[in-house]
Structures are given as C-alpha cells and as structure tokens.
Amino acid sequence: MAGGVGMKRNRVTLDQVAKAAGVSRATVSLVVRKSSLVADRTRDRVEQVMADLDYVRDIGAARLRNNSSRTVGVVVPNLLNPFFTEFLSGAEQVLGQGDRVVLLANSHDDTHLQSQILQRFRGHGVDGLILCPAAGTDPALLTRVRDWGLPVVQSMREVGDRLTDYAGGDYIQGVRLAVRHLVEGGYRRIAFLSVRARTSARAERLQGFDLALAETGATNAGIIETELTWEASVAAAREILTGGPTAILCFNDVLAAGLMVGLRHEGCTPGRDVAVVGLDDLEMAQMVWPPLTSVAMHPTRIGASAARLLMRRLAEPDAPVLRDRIDPHLMIRSSSRNEKV
Amino acid sequence: MAGGVGMKRNRVTLDQVAKAAGVSRATVSLVVRKSSLVADRTRDRVEQVMADLDYVRDIGAARLRNNSSRTVGVVVPNLLNPFFTEFLSGAEQVLGQGDRVVLLANSHDDTHLQSQILQRFRGHGVDGLILCPAAGTDPALLTRVRDWGLPVVQSMREVGDRLTDYAGGDYIQGVRLAVRHLVEGGYRRIAFLSVRARTSARAERLQGFDLALAETGATNAGIIETELTWEASVAAAREILTGGPTAILCFNDVLAAGLMVGLRHEGCTPGRDVAVVGLDDLEMAQMVWPPLTSVAMHPTRIGASAARLLMRRLAEPDAPVLRDRIDPHLMIRSSSRNEKV
DNA sequence: TGTCGAATTTAGATCGTTCTAAATAGGAAT
DNA sequence: ATTCCTATTTAGAACGATCTAAATTCGACA
Numbered sequence: 121m122a123g124g125v126g127m128k129r130n131r132v133t134l135d136q137v138a139k140a141a142g143v144s145r146a147t148v149s150l151v152v153r154k155s156s157l158v159a160d161r162t163r164d165r166v167e168q169v170m171a172d173l174d175y176v177r178d179i180g181a182a183r184l185r186n187n188s189s190r191t192v193g194v195v196v197p198n199l200l201n202p203f204f205t206e207f208l209s210g211a212e213q214v215l216g217q218g219d220r221v222v223l224l225a226n227s228h229d230d231t232h233l234q235s236q237i238l239q240r241f242r243g244h245g246v247d248g249l250i251l252c253p254a255a256g257t258d259p260a261l262l263t264r265v266r267d268w269g270l271p272v273v274q275s276m277r278e279v280g281d282r283l284t285d286y287a288g289g290d291y292i293q294g295v296r297l298a299v300r301h302l303v304e305g306g307y308r309r310i311a312f313l314s315v316r317a318r319t320s321a322r323a324e325r326l327q328g329f330d331l332a333l334a335e336t337g338a339t340n341a342g343i344i345e346t347e348l349t350w351e352a353s354v355a356a357a358r359e360i361l362t363g364g365p366t367a368i369l370c371f372n373d374v375l376a377a378g379l380m381v382g383l384r385h386e387g388c389t390p391g392r393d394v395a396v397v398g399l400d401d402l403e404m405a406q407m408v409w410p411p412l413t414s415v416a417m418h419p420t421r422i423g424a425s426a427a428r429l430l431m432r433r434l435a436e437p438d439a440p441v442l443r444d445r446i447d448p449h450l451m452i453r454s455s456s457r458n459e460k461v
Numbered sequence: 462m463a464g465g466v467g468m469k470r471n472r473v474t475l476d477q478v479a480k481a482a483g484v485s486r487a488t489v490s491l492v493v494r495k496s497s498l499v500a501d502r503t504r505d506r507v508e509q510v511m512a513d514l515d516y517v518r519d520i521g522a523a524r525l526r527n528n529s530s531r532t533v534g535v536v537v538p539n540l541l542n543p544f545f546t547e548f549l550s551g552a553e554q555v556l557g558q559g560d561r562v563v564l565l566a567n568s569h570d571d572t573h574l575q576s577q578i579l580q581r582f583r584g585h586g587v588d589g590l591i592l593c594p595a596a597g598t599d600p601a602l603l604t605r606v607r608d609w610g611l612p613v614v615q616s617m618r619e620v621g622d623r624l625t626d627y628a629g630g631d632y633i634q635g636v637r638l639a640v641r642h643l644v645e646g647g648y649r650r651i652a653f654l655s656v657r658a659r660t661s662a663r664a665e666r667l668q669g670f671d672l673a674l675a676e677t678g679a680t681n682a683g684i685i686e687t688e689l690t691w692e693a694s695v696a697a698a699r700e701i702l703t704g705g706p707t708a709i710l711c712f713n714d715v716l717a718a719g720l721m722v723g724l725r726h727e728g729c730t731p732g733r734d735v736a737v738v739g740l741d742d743l744e745m746a747q748m749v750w751p752p753l754t755s756v757a758m759h760p761t762r763i764g765a766s767a768a769r770l771l772m773r774r775l776a777e778p779d780a781p782v783l784r785d786r787i788d789p790h791l792m793i794r795s796s797s798r799n800e801k802v
Numbered sequence: 803t804g805t806c807g808a809a810t811t812t813a814g815a816t817c818g819t820t821c822t823a824a825a826t827a828g829g830a831a832t
Numbered sequence: 833a834t835t836c837c838t839a840t841t842t843a844g845a846a847c848g849a850t851c852t853a854a855a856t857t858c859g860a861c862a
Binding site for chain 2: 848
C-alpha cells in the first residue's frame, strides 16, 4: 500500500481465476466469452470468482489469438474545427456503445503524417478504419489499405474509386438549398467564398453552386478563394465585394463569421447591405451577429453513420458497398432575411 | 487482387523476416528495437528485408511480453465543447510525437459511464491515463486507478488528494484578471453567471470571484446558476439583470455568447448597457457581436502539458508529483470597453 | 596455433488468451 | 451392467513478440 514506489505488475489472469474456481483455464475462457457450453452452476461460480478477484480480460492477448482487437482507428484532418469534432463525437458514441474503443489521430491534412498514422494503427492491430482523407491523399492509399485487409470507411471526404463504404453530407444538395433560398428572397447576384485546398469537399460545393445557378438563373458574382481560417476570411471581404454581390455564400460557418466581421470593416452591414449564408450550421451560427442563416449538415449524424457502416462491414465483410449521404437542412436566420437588422 | 472477397489474414512476422534474412528471430527483434548489439552489416540486411516484406511490428504482441502498449487513454466529459476538443488536440499532438496512440472516450460527465470506460481502457492495456474527471467523480476512483498500477494525470478538473500529476488552467487568477479589468473600467456592480454542476472548475471560479471582489472592493451583484448550454444562458439574462449589475462575468464564452443574445431580448445592449466578460477565449469570442472580452486559458497548451506530464511519469514512475497551471491572459474586446458600439 | 575477451547471435521459455481435438460425466435405453 | 448419447470440461498448441542465458564468432595476442 503506502507510497506506491515501483508498483509491480500484478495482473489477474485466466489461470488464477481457474485455480480459485477449481476449473480449467479453458472453462473460464468460455465463461468470459459468454459461451452457452458451460453449465449454469459452473458459470455462476466462475463469475463470482472473477468479480472477487477483479479479473479484467486482456483484450490484446485475446486479439493475438482471435484477431479481433475491438479497436477502430479514426483519422481526422483537424481537431480544432468543430465540424470534425462533432463528427468525432458521433463516431465515438456509436463505437463506444458497440463496446469498441477509438484510436484517434489528427492528420493535420498532411498526407505524409497520415501515412505514418496508418502504419501506427496497423501496428496496433485496429479492426477497421474511419478515414477523413487528408487533402491531396493519393487514391492508391485506399487500395493499399484494402490490401492490408483492413476494412475502411471514408467519411466527409472521398478519394479514389468507390470501393469503400462512405458517409458524408450532401453538399451539392446543401448548396442548392442555400441558393434557392437566396433567390426566393430576391438576391440574384451571388458570390461564393471558397477555399484553396483541393478536397472533394470543395469540389462538391462548387459543383452544387454551378448547378444551383443554372437551375435558378441567378448570377455568379465571383468565386473567391481563401485559407480555411477565420482571419483569412475577414481579409477576403474586400475582394469579394468587388464583384458587387447582393448575397455571399460561404464554404462554411467559420468563414461566414469571419467574412461578416470583414464586411463591417468595409462599411458594409451583413444582413442589411448584403446577405450572408454559411454551411454546416455549427452552434456558432446562432451566436454571431446577425444570427447566420446556414445549412445544417449534421456532422454528428455523419460520424454516427460512418461508425455504423464500419461495424456493419466488420460483421459482414462481403456486404455490398454502401454510401450514406445525410440530408442537409436549411436554417434561416437574420443574415439573409432581407430586412433591417 | 481482384475483388477482395474473404481477404485472409496474412501478417508478416519476425520469423518470416528472420528466415528471409538468414538470421534468427531474436536478431530481427533486436533490429526492430534499434539495439546497438547487432552488427551494422546485419542490421542493414535485416532492415532491407523488413522494407521488402512490408513488415509491421505487432505492438499488441510486444506488449504482452514487455508490458508497454505505447497507448494512452484520454477521457473527456464532452466532445462538443471546443474547450475540451482543443485540449484533446494539444494532448493528441504531443502524444503522437512521442509515438504513442490516443484511446479516446467521452464520459458525457456520467460517472457510471466513466467507470466502464476505465475498465475498457484497462482491458486494452493502456500505459497511462489522462483524465478530466466527470462531475461528481468519487475521489476513491483515483485511488483505485492507482492501485491498478496505472499512471494517471488529471487535467482541467481535479478530485481527491493531490497524489496525481495535474495540468490545468488557473481560473482563480483568470477570474481576478477579469474582475480587475472591469473595476479599472469603472464597473463596480459585477454579477457572475455560473453553472449548477459541482465541479472543481466551478468551485475555483467562484473562489476567484470572492477573492477578486474582496481585493478590489467591487460589489457582488448576484451569482446566477444555469445549465452549461447556450440556450440556458440566453434564458438566464432576465434573472441576472434583476441584480442590477453593470458588468457580468460568465463561466465561459459559450454562456457569455448566449447571455448576450438574451440580454438583447431584454432590451439591453451588451457592451453599452452592461459589460460582459467571458472565460476561455475560444475562437468564437472574436466572432460574436460585440466581440467578447475574455480570459484566454489556452486549453491546447493544457492538453499538451498533461501529455508531457504523463510521458514524464511513464519514463520515471517515481518522480515527484507535479502540478502545472497554465497562466491565463486577458483579451480585451468591445464587450467591456465602456464605449458606444 | 591456441587462448581469451569482447562482440554478436541464438534457442527456448514466456506473456494471457483462444482454438482444436479429445476426454470425461451423466443419463437414458438396452 | 453395458452401450450410446449429449452435455461439459479440459490439455496443449497456437498467436507474435521479448527476455534470459548461453552459444558462437572474431580478432588480438601470447
């Protein structure tokens, strides 16, 4: 007891339980795995002993034999972006309920680091992978992972052939919702504040933007590219105003929030002089001023879906490939209401 | 190749590498562990073979023998709160650089779930634990974890005797910075918007508030308790105004942001009619309107510090217990500038 | 050439579990 | 009492690494 100097290792093992219960190690193992082979009387006795000795099954040792670690690797490109942490939250919850544990890593959108992470996860014997691929990920990476025999679900972003399960938001649809809403409100010169990084997330939104403009007959008032940071979008305000837009659609809420601050610096009041619409509908959309119209993409649900897709594939490795797109939902607030604020 | 149906397991093992390189398994093991015992020529040859065969060391199997999983469990009470995800981000980064992997779990501030999580982590053989204890955690839990022989670092919150390492922000100091700033700005009737949950985080802030009032001679205009959600704090605005405060200090930025919206509903313009100050200085503090004065607590740094403390303890289990308090820093913005906005 | 010590390599046991294949128990039927 | 089931239990070999203790190699030196 006392000070705890040099705490020696003392793990309770199956053998110790077996000895104390007067049965064989194999029997205890069966009890642990809730096999129906063992007699009720025996099971009760063994379970009692396990409780008394505070036995904890060593999952690593088990995996060595049965090849299932009850562990899933999750790779996100950014842990400071609420969009990804909400995603993570949804995935963690579902996996936890499935009695699995999340190995987490942040690729910082760096493909080299991402490779290291995957090797590390492989070394740890993860059962499967939920991957939000870093920008610029080589499609060959996915093939490689499959060759390792490691089930993958891609999420939020997608690279390569469509041979892996996928869960994501439907940004094409989301952007269309936003544009239609603007057009219905009488805004017809619409600019788009985008990002430079060539991810599928970006491609999808731009595709939706083109589509929506064509559908509604609205005018493209310019597509401006910036870094994916709040500060950068503050600075982007001046440039985007040169196109003379009556409304500005933004890559996400963070950029929209920054843009609104930048607009004010330029003497332009968001919501009154120009409409602003974000994407993602993070909690912050309600907090900024004016409250920001945004398209809810439900990242938590996407994360939960990705987790479910993975657990399904672990259960049936040869099930057909599935793609789950979560439906977006328009949240109208003052920033696009065409009224004085 | 082809379709990948029923992908059989094919792990490259030490034995296979050994055979291919014409040495013994033990030698290859030494190479893997970068031992200086092996001759340069041999090492080169073995490393070449490892690369050719795409050998990946099985860390689980290694742990079984040498008892080190290079794995750390991180438990946070909330993955939707940016404060904790920034914390997580800092910890993940440092641990990753130390070639360790994060097992993540969200306790949802539920002590029962928290116990389950710890058992799960124990089963996975984590080397150590970074724990932000759930509200209401029994101090005995920490003793128990220590009895398991599992090194723990507490962070953000703390329970029990002070026998574990700890990393956190200094909220006493943070609150004092805020109050002094308000008093210097001429605000002397100060209310505090607090939370109901009895965490050490709450106790610390209240302690700082008392202290700061005593130091500055300012007046306590009431302490209101609410749930830790944005919506709840919107609703708290009315109640807190009954004390007739000239300034309101908030438990954190989320509550401050909600409060400002609520204040407006009550016909009271934050920054003009009443000063508002938050704690934590999350990115959102700049985004709300008016920009929110807040005290930066640097959660990312706290997370990094917690990770470093844990790695230190893993390296030297008997090092003296350390407590790291990250210094807070006041960020003055319009919400407390005593000017027209 | 033979001996010694340092440098290098290795066989075999071991970590805690699960799997396989076989052994044992306990009845019911003969 | 024997036989034949089915229901339960078990011994012992994996899994892939590391550790211990001992064996081998090699050059230097007598």
